[in-house]
Amino acid sequence: MSDLNTFTIAEARDKLRAKEVTSLELTEACLNAIEGADALGAFVHHTPDLARDQAKAADARLLEGDAPNMCGIPLGIKDLFCTKGVPSQAASGILNGFKPEYESTVSQNLFDAGAVMLGKLNMDEFAMGSSNETSVYGNAVNPWRRGNEDTALTPGGSSGGSASAVAADLCLGATGTDTGGSIRQPAAFVGITGIKPTYGRCSRWGIVAFASSLDQAGPMTKTVRDAAIMLETMCSHDPKDSTSTDLPVPDFESMLTGDIRGKTIGIPKEYRMDGMPDEIEALWAEGKEMLADAGAKIADISLPHTKYALPAYYVIAPAEASSNLARYDGVRYGHRAKIAQGDGITEMYEKTRAEGFGAEVKRRVMIGTYVLSAGFYDAYYNRARKVRALIKKDFEDVFAQGVDAILTPATPSAAFELGRETSDPVEMYLNDVFTVTVNLAGLPGIAVPTGLDKQGLPLGLQLIGRPWEEGDLLNTAYALEQAAGFVAKPGKWW
Amino acid sequence: MSIDTATAAKVAKLARIRVEEDELPALAQEFNTILGFIEQLNEVDVEGIEPMVSVTPMRLKRRDDVVTDGNQQDKVLANAPDAREGFFAVPKVVE
Numbered sequence: 001m002s003d004l005n006t007f008t009i010a011e012a013r014d015k016l017r018a019k020e021v022t023s024l025e026l027t028e029a030c031l032n033a034i035e036g037a038d039a040l041g042a043f044v045h046h047t048p049d050l051a052r053d054q055a056k057a058a059d060a061r062l063l064e065g066d067a068p069n070m071c072g073i074p075l076g077i078k079d080l081f082c083t084k085g086v087p088s089q090a091a092s093g094i095l096n097g098f099k100p101e102y103e104s105t106v107s108q109n110l111f112d113a114g115a116v117m118l119g120k121l122n123m124d125e126f127a128m129g130s131s132n133e134t135s136v137y138g139n140a141v142n143p144w145r146r147g148n149e150d151t152a153l154t155p156g157g158s159s160g161g162s163a164s165a166v167a168a169d170l171c172l173g174a175t176g177t178d179t180g181g182s183i184r185q186p187a188a189f190v191g192i193t194g195i196k197p198t199y200g201r202c203s204r205w206g207i208v209a210f211a212s213s214l215d216q217a218g219p220m221t222k223t224v225r226d227a228a229i230m231l232e233t234m235c236s237h238d239p240k241d242s243t244s245t246d247l248p249v250p251d252f253e254s255m256l257t258g259d260i261r262g263k264t265i266g267i268p269k270e271y272r273m274d275g276m277p278d279e280i281e282a283l284w285a286e287g288k289e290m291l292a293d294a295g296a297k298i299a300d301i302s303l304p305h306t307k308y309a310l311p312a313y314y315v316i317a318p319a320e321a322s323s324n325l326a327r328y329d330g331v332r333y334g335h336r337a338k339i340a341q342g343d344g345i346t347e348m349y350e351k352t353r354a355e356g357f358g359a360e361v362k363r364r365v366m367i368g369t370y371v372l373s374a375g376f377y378d379a380y381y382n383r384a385r386k387v388r389a390l391i392k393k394d395f396e397d398v399f400a401q402g403v404d405a406i407l408t409p410a411t412p413s414a415a416f417e418l419g420r421e422t423s424d425p426v427e428m429y430l431n432d433v434f435t436v437t438v439n440l441a442g443l444p445g446i447a448v449p450t451g452l453d454k455q456g457l458p459l460g461l462q463l464i465g466r467p468w469e470e471g472d473l474l475n476t477a478y479a480l481e482q483a484a485g486f487v488a489k490p491g492k493w494w
Numbered sequence: 495m496s497i498d499t500a501t502a503a504k505v506a507k508l509a510r511i512r513v514e515e516d517e518l519p520a521l522a523q524e525f526n527t528i529l530g531f532i533e534q535l536n537e538v539d540v541e542g543i544e545p546m547v548s549v550t551p552m553r554l555k556r557r558d559d560v561v562t563d564g565n566q567q568d569k570v571l572a573n574a575p576d577a578r579e580g581f582f583a584v585p586k587v588v589e
Binding site for chain 2: 098330
């Protein structure tokens with residue numbers, strides 16, 4: 001059987017259970033696809049032996065019957081997840097050679113369910129970036145191209161490797177993480193589905209920390225159904241993460257009825273940005289119509305503090321990053337700089353961090369250090385946390401008015417070219433303009449591909465849900481997916 | 495609020511990141527661009543608003559005050575750039 005790597009998770013699960021295919025066959029098909037896809041830069045650490053062992057174990061479990069949904073499903077794991085005995089570097093030089101002695105809770109949950117790890121996936125260094133260009137491994141590349149051009153495009157970031165791998169059928173699904181849009185923006189750029197659940201749904205334990213009050217893991221998959229299946233396995237209450245929530249995890253897949261009659265979908269006026277391309281505007285209008293046709297009520301809403309989300313984010317995230325990344329001191333793990341005669345421990349720290357961190361990470365650590373420093377803490381950090389409270393209240397107010405989900409564009413543009421020259425770091429930050437509010441408010445958000453632009457590149461819409469109601473959100477996304485009927489795939493050039 | 499090279503140098507020092515003298519002006523410029531962007535927050539009326547502490551209203555869970563693991567010195571040291579005799583080794587700290 002060929003093309004097993006193009007299966008969705010749901011298809012593979014059903015065929016595995018029907019004994020029409022084995023996990024080892026699925027795994028070999030993916031390993032084969034990965035081998036021919038170096039040009040995508042998606043997989044940065046390969047674990048074929050582990051994958052085959054896990055696949056064999058999954059096949060044995062499937063034979064016994066009663067195997068969980070994810071049993072035997074070959075996945076890619078973002079490099080941000082600590083995986084026992086396998087390099088886990090957060091795409092940073094400072095974690096060069098680091099092989100954790102432990103397993104992240106999310107990857108452990110997947111493995112406990114019988115999932116197979118093909119390898120580790122490229123990303124922006126410490127998940128700081130929107131184009132996968134800050135990675136120590138080099139760029140991940142979007143499998144999509146504009147028309148007949150061969151310009152290399154970004155798969156987005158930070159989960160760029162995950163996006164590229166899933167879109168190019170190198171794996172059936174991948175883990176991502178999302179601090180300001182790092183699951184949803186890349187998913188939109190490559191025409192796949194990506195969901196960031198409510199803050200606290202997935203344990204952060206064993207995921208290299210960027211901004212702890214914003215970071216959440218989530219699945220990146222070919223369909224909404226796959227996202228529902230994989231998310232359920234990733235979620236759990238975890239005593240090792242004090243912010244992980246002790247709530248039952250519903251069977252999300254069973255909630256996919258596609259029936260959204262009577263639901264209220266909010267359209268926030270503040271998301272209509274100046275200079276937004278017409279195509280994005282049109283896509284948004286189409287999405288609104290699709291949901292209305294499916295029986296939802298459309299309501300114009302206002303989220304008045306939207307404009308301040310990005311500036312608040314660029315205080316809070318760097319502040320938390322500067323604290324979290326203080327641990328990289330060249331003592332306990334990773335890179336240590338060679339020191340000169342007479343250098344003391346301070347020189348060792350300074351040289352280690354100068355060599356180990358890339359430019360964007362250094363920039364954000366230093367911005368974070370500045371906004372937390374004596375005399376500025378109140379003016380910047382406390383003010384940003386107050387604005388964050390107002391942003392969250394904006395959402396609470398519209399949910400209290402009876403809004404079930406909010407529809408917005410996922411990104412302000414289609415995928416852009418790699419290597420775009422820019423002297424202004426803020427320009428890159430604007431990629432997250434539609435997604436970052438969701439992290440600040442701790443809400444679930446999902447990106448669904450709904451169309452192609454004039455140049456043949458995928459575009460996505462975002463749905464934002466009420467806290468802890470991922471099932472309902474996934475169902476609305478499912479209705480949108482059904483209506484949009486997005487089936488386009490990138491032509492293989494790699 | 496404008497950041498000069500002296501402030502940039504001070505921030506780099508606080509962050510324990512070595513920045514060469516000739517890179518400081520560019521760094522200061524980047525800080526100013528980003529802080530200029532952040533300044534927008536001053537437009538917001540935050541009178542009487544409490545700074546957010548936790549995005550989900552929750553009480554942090556406490557666990558029983560008992561030993562949960564230990565006796566894994568080899569694992570703790572396994573990734574150290576320099577470990578000797580069961581310890582992390584660092585340059586001389588105390589004269």
